[in-house]
Amino acid sequence: MAIKVEHELHKRRLGRNVGLGLVLVGFVALVFGLTVAKVERGDFSANPPRAEGGE
Amino acid sequence: MTDTSISNPATAGTGDAEFGDYFALLKPRVMSLVVFTALVGLLAAPVNVHPVIGFASILFIALGGGASGALNMWWDADIDRIMERTRNRPIPAGRITEGEALAFGAFLAALSVVMLGLAANLVAAAILAFTIFFYVVVYTMWLKRWTPQNIVIGGAAGAFPPMIGWAVATGGISVESVLMFSLIFMWTPPHFWALALFMKSDYHEARVPMLTVTHGRRATRLHILVYTLLLAPVALGTGFTAIGGPVYLAVSLLLNALFLKGAFDIWRRDETRAEADSYRAEKRLFGLSLVYLFGHFGAILVESTLAQFGAQFGIGGW
Numbered sequence: 001m002a003i004k005v006e007h008e009l010h011k012r013r014l015g016r017n018v019g020l021g022l023v024l025v026g027f028v029a030l031v032f033g034l035t036v037a038k039v040e041r042g043d044f045s046a047n048p049p050r051a052e053g054g055e
Numbered sequence: 056m057t058d059t060s061i062s063n064p065a066t067a068g069t070g071d072a073e074f075g076d077y078f079a080l081l082k083p084r085v086m087s088l089v090v091f092t093a094l095v096g097l098l099a100a101p102v103n104v105h106p107v108i109g110f111a112s113i114l115f116i117a118l119g120g121g122a123s124g125a126l127n128m129w130w131d132a133d134i135d136r137i138m139e140r141t142r143n144r145p146i147p148a149g150r151i152t153e154g155e156a157l158a159f160g161a162f163l164a165a166l167s168v169v170m171l172g173l174a175a176n177l178v179a180a181a182i183l184a185f186t187i188f189f190y191v192v193v194y195t196m197w198l199k200r201w202t203p204q205n206i207v208i209g210g211a212a213g214a215f216p217p218m219i220g221w222a223v224a225t226g227g228i229s230v231e232s233v234l235m236f237s238l239i240f241m242w243t244p245p246h247f248w249a250l251a252l253f254m255k256s257d258y259h260e261a262r263v264p265m266l267t268v269t270h271g272r273r274a275t276r277l278h279i280l281v282y283t284l285l286l287a288p289v290a291l292g293t294g295f296t297a298i299g300g301p302v303y304l305a306v307s308l309l310l311n312a313l314f315l316k317g318a319f320d321i322w323r324r325d326e327t328r329a330e331a332d333s334y335r336a337e338k339r340l341f342g343l344s345l346v347y348l349f350g351h352f353g354a355i356l357v358e359s360t361l362a363q364f365g366a367q368f369g370i371g372g373w
Contacts (some may be wrong), residue, residue, distance in 0.1 A: 009071060012071060012072075012073050013071070015073055015074050016072070016073060016074045016077075019074030020074070023112075030111055030347070033107045033111070034107060034108065034111050034173075034174055036107070037105045037107040037108055038108070041105060042106075
């Protein structure tokens with residue numbers, strides 16, 4: 001029986017790793033977007049304005 | 056809302072999951088209801104939310120709902136193996152172990168609550184944490200296998216998302232958000248019991264005390280009618296609050312008339328007639344229940360959009 005370089009198992013693992021990688025990149029982008037939005041809204045200023053919603 | 060597995064049966068039993076198997080643990084179909092109702096709660100609130108904060112909040116609410124789903128699958132793996140509808144879920148199919156599902160669910164639950172607290176506010180995060188606790192501990196671990204009223208009380212877990220969405224925008228709870236909660240809460244029993252009427256053997260074999268198993272099918276038919284009668288005033292009453300309006304009321308009148316007729320038809324039928332046409336009326340009511348819920352929340356969304364963009368023309372709301 002010929003030895004397969006890439007087994008079906010490897011494809012599945014690659015899919016899982018790529019999927020997790022994309023999720024992590026998305027999470028970083030989301031946290032960055034949130035930070036920008038909150039800074040723009042003045043959440044981190046010394047006297048934050050009574051913002052729309054939130055705390 | 057019900058859920059079926061979407062992952063690949065070809066990899067069953069290999070113990071090496073695909074990315075899609077982890078996604079299936081989050082019960083994506085149930086998550087779609089969570090996302091939709093939470094979004095409506097957020098948009099119907101009288102406070103505008105920054106789009107990025109709103110998007111992130113909905114995502115974390117969905118993640119919390121998904122985490123509850125994963126923890127539910129971890130605890131219920133034994134009965135999922137018995138029921139045909141759930142046999143191909145990642146744990147009973149052997150693609151993910153119970154321990155992995157527990158760790159995955161617990162991590163996502165903690166992450167979603169912390170992130171919602173940071174993105175929105177502590178009230179929204181606290182309601183999300185309570186929702187996860189209620190679904191996993193009160194419903195899954197306690198009520199589901201103990202009482203035929205399991206889905207009546209457990210249905211509250213699925214009713215919280217619009218309240219969380221509302222809390223993201225306003226930072227609190229109000230009559231409107233409680234009414235949106237009540238709408239889903241009262242809708243859940245007829246929705247699930249209609250399903251139980253034509254999925255009888257599954258619950259029976261898994262020894263889940265569904266009303267059909269403990270009190271019989273005649274009693275279940277009566278319960279569906281009674282809960283549908285109780286649901287109608289809640290749904291119509293919502294139309295007279297700040298989130299309602301003429302559009303909502305028209306949609307609600309139509310959907311409640313159809314839902315009541317469906318429930319009445321089911322109540323009049325006996326098992327012989329139901330079996331003769333393969334539970335057509337019961338399946339129709341189950342399908343209608345989905346339209347009913349999405350219709351009501353869709354109408355709330357329409358009213359809030361009209362109120363925002365149609366104010367200058369005097370349309371939207373009362």
